[in-house]
Amino acid sequence: MSLAALINQLADEDTSALKTLSLVIDWVRPRPQETIASTLTRMEQLEAALTESLDVHLAVSSRLQSWLDNAQFFQLLSGLGLYSRRGFFKEISERLYERVNPAPADRNNVKDVLFLVFNRKGDDAWIHEVPDEALLKLLGTLWHFSPPALERTRIRVCTQILNAIEMLSIWVAAEELEPNILRLNPRVVDRESAFVALQRELAAFVQSYVRGLQDEDEIHLDHDHALVLIEQCRDEIARLQRRSVTAGSTMALTHLLERLSQTLTRIEHLLDILDPADKEKRTRRSIELFKTLVQASAERHGVRTLWRDNLRLMSRSVAENASDHGEHYIAGSRREYLAMLASGAGGGLIIAFMALIKIQILQLGLGKGVETLWVSLNYGLGFMLIHMLHCTVATKQPAMTAASIAEKVEQGEHGRANARKLAELLVRVGRTQFVAILGNVAVALTVAFAIGWCYTRLEGVPLISTNRYDYMLAGIHPWQSLALMYAAIAGVWLFVSGLVAGYFDNRAAYLDLAGRLRQHPLLRRLLPLTLREKFASYVDEHYGALISNFVFGVLLGVTGYIGYLSGLPIDIRHVAFSSADVGYAMSVFIPGVEAFAMFTGFALLIGGVNLVVSFTLALNVALRARGTRISSFPKLIRAWFQVVRENPLALLYPPADPRPEPLPDNHPHPEAAEAGQPPSDVTDSSPSTEGNR
Incomplete structure (x- = not known):
């Protein structure tokens, strides 16, 4: 398709928002044997053409704005790219059925729209090669909003991100009641875990942020404490993984721990996108999430990817024990x-x-x-x-x-x-x-x-x-x-x-x-x-x-x-x-x-x-x-x-074992140290004696 033909289709009043996005991606997508440089060139040509054709540009922006006013981001942010809670066999059976008899796409669901727009094999590869600046410039050209519309869209998207964060935190807190986790750490029912503390912190953060969206003078909580709790949750997951080596693991447990790690990463990602103090980080993390979601969307109905991931989980549940014995x-x-x-x-x-x-x-x-x-x-x-x-x-x-x-x-x-x-x-x-x-x-x-x-x-x-x-x-x-x-x-x-x-x-x-x-x-x-x-x-x-x-x-x-x-x-x-x-x-x-x-x-x-x-x-x-x-x-x-x-x-014979270095004169004799007795020539109050001990 030529650039002129693309502009004509974009100018057509019957062209929907979904069709608009599909036309744009089809235009910039690299052809066989092309490099990413060709994509960047076409992106620049499209931006220049829209800038010159003000009517077309306004029509495209208005069309996309109307769609965005009704778009739903929750399923995209809270589910896409995260391991399913349904388990491997249920998931693979549903994916196979979707390939045979797919469900109708919801054009207001951004998760479905992403799948329909990036519908070619290899889309996840080339989109990662596009520089962040070029991708951001293209999206900014397509969504050329007026200040009121931009503010309305920002509030709406932020609200859905906050909903996703709160729901993901609830899932994280609920996972600690799984029988597999209780088996590895029975004490979680007797004390407040980092998972529950994170959910409470994020619930307070969400409420505070919502008040800030409604009233600019309202001071809302920062998410620094939530980030600390996320690290504590990761530490707890690492302990559970180490414990599973000696206490035994299953594919379901490995799947659960992986899902917890993925969910924490997604929460952290969304918190960074909401950070009002660092615009550069917000932009960078938003583009990162966009590219990650495009890749996850490409693998959404893929049986091969699901099989590979679960095979890796199964291998890990076996290999962890082998590495423990390998030394x-x-x-x-x-x-x-x-x-x-x-x-x-x-x-x-x-x-x-x-x-x-x-x-x-x-x-x-x-x-x-x-x-x-x-x-x-x-x-x-x-x-x-x-x-x-x-x-x-x-x-x-x-x-x-x-x-x-x-x-x-x-x-x-x-x-x-x-x-x-x-x-x-x-x-x-x-x-x-x-x-x-x-x-x-x-x-x-x-x-x-x-x-x-x-x-x-x-x-x-x-x-x-x-x-x-x-x-x-x-x-x-x-x-x-x-x-x-x-x-x-x-x-x-x-x-x-x-x-x-x-x-x-x-x-x-x-x-x-x-x-x-x-x-x-x-x-x-x-x-x-x-x-x-x-x-x-x-x-x-x-x-x-x-x-x-x-x-x-x-x-x-x-x-x-x-x-x-x-x-x-x-x-x-x-x-x-x-x-x-x-x-x-x-x-x-x-x-x-x-x-x-x-x-x-x-x-x-x-x-x-x-x-x-x-x-x-x-x-x-x-x-x-x-x-x-x-x-x-x-x-x-x-x-x-x-x-x-x-x-x-x-290669054939190990070197001699290193000899122990002689102890200094003021170092306690090993036998005396084991018996808890200080050397005869050093008093108990000596600082050096305490250090040597």
Whole structure:
């Protein structure tokens, strides 16, 4: 459409206010392959044309003024862009119905008008690129009001903003009676919370502001105290989020806390828009809100956006618990490093026997279904045993460590961490993974070889058949088989098992599983109090880990059977079991050093794929769950190389633990300090003594 055609349509008396806004946005909207500069040029052309055509300009302003006199802003301000109180499934069903059979739009409802005007895909993107000054100038040109009309509109809009603020504050205060919040903090019913205090403060502010609108001489309250209470509410939400990690969370609770945060942000935004003392801030915050509402309007009926947001909430309710456990899987000191090596070695020892049991099951000639059942039980129960004996399967670590890394990234996005600290964490994670795999692989391969060699010498026949020997070695060869693809499938199952662990740990906390088991009627009859306490505490602490290990084993066991039933090339390869297979195969025919090293390298290559796939998926989910991302990979890589250059050995072995600095002569001896006794040469009244204590 040309500019002249646009002006002609705007001059038409039959053109409605909605049509006017649609025509203007259609004119300035960037065409395909255009930049925002083209939009700014057309905005300037439209402003110049309206300025030159005074009749058209007055007709447009009058038309929009008449519409604005009846426009309703409440639903726009109090609902659009905030999570629904109806929950995910109710919301998604209504959105799907709206797409099939949309409700008629209310042309006096600004929420509906915004949706009708910004109705193209990508409108939310380009509107954010328009500079605030240009957008403000365009809106000022369209709404060229007379002073009386401007004052009437200001009072009407302010009144609706005040209504929205008061209603939002009531919702915030009412949320503390939700059962989920009462479970996390039962004391809210015994004391006045920040949520209730905020509602009372805002109610007084609204009444005072309304009086100020009616009488200019009336001095109304400022909103500074309300802003302080909003920060206190945010602190309370942060405490509830931290409490939910240990007390258990649900998708509904995470949704509730997110909605509370969004509502507080909206209240703060509206208060800033009403601030009479700072015109520049009012203008800036008004444009910010306008752009935010345009984006929310574009996503109003979008199922994909709703699904993505709720998937993030679901991920967070699982990932929060994983990050709480993640630090235990990152060795910092040499003592922790050697403990991880021993733990990995213990896991490798058990895996060697699990691989032996699997070999015997496969050589029994059972039917595929029965064989899969026994193999799955072998895997699942074996992994549970490894955990119960405090040993480690190296590839189970990424799901936990990724959540811890995501936590550091989230902190970094708010300036509380930096690339250097994150790089140091990655180095610690890398060497912890290395030593755990070293323990798994070295012991599994060595023990498997020893068992196979001893069996052959004692029985006079090899432990495995020739066909099984060829199958085992060919199965881990990266270019003679699909070993690396199968390793990637195992990596996916490792990632899934991490989610399972987070979910069930969270579920145990949410249900207060320990308390339930302590008071369970059957257990009270079977176990004395001391054993019941120990059993309840153990199950509560290890519930997620035990279930995830069993689920992981079952997934490994049934994958090959799924491939058999479907006729697709689907199977798994796991580094520890591949190492054990190499050991058993080599015990039949002991090759040269080169062949031995080559197949060991193949097993390690499988381990690399296991780790990369599981870690990448787990980190992606953890980052999405926290709504953050690694903003600068080049900066992080440079920091990582700097850390490595300073101490290359730290990639594989931790530096020496820092020695404690010697205490000054006037510092109390630790034993004396613990006993509450001052050192013999210092009196109690000495200021330095008090400081040292």
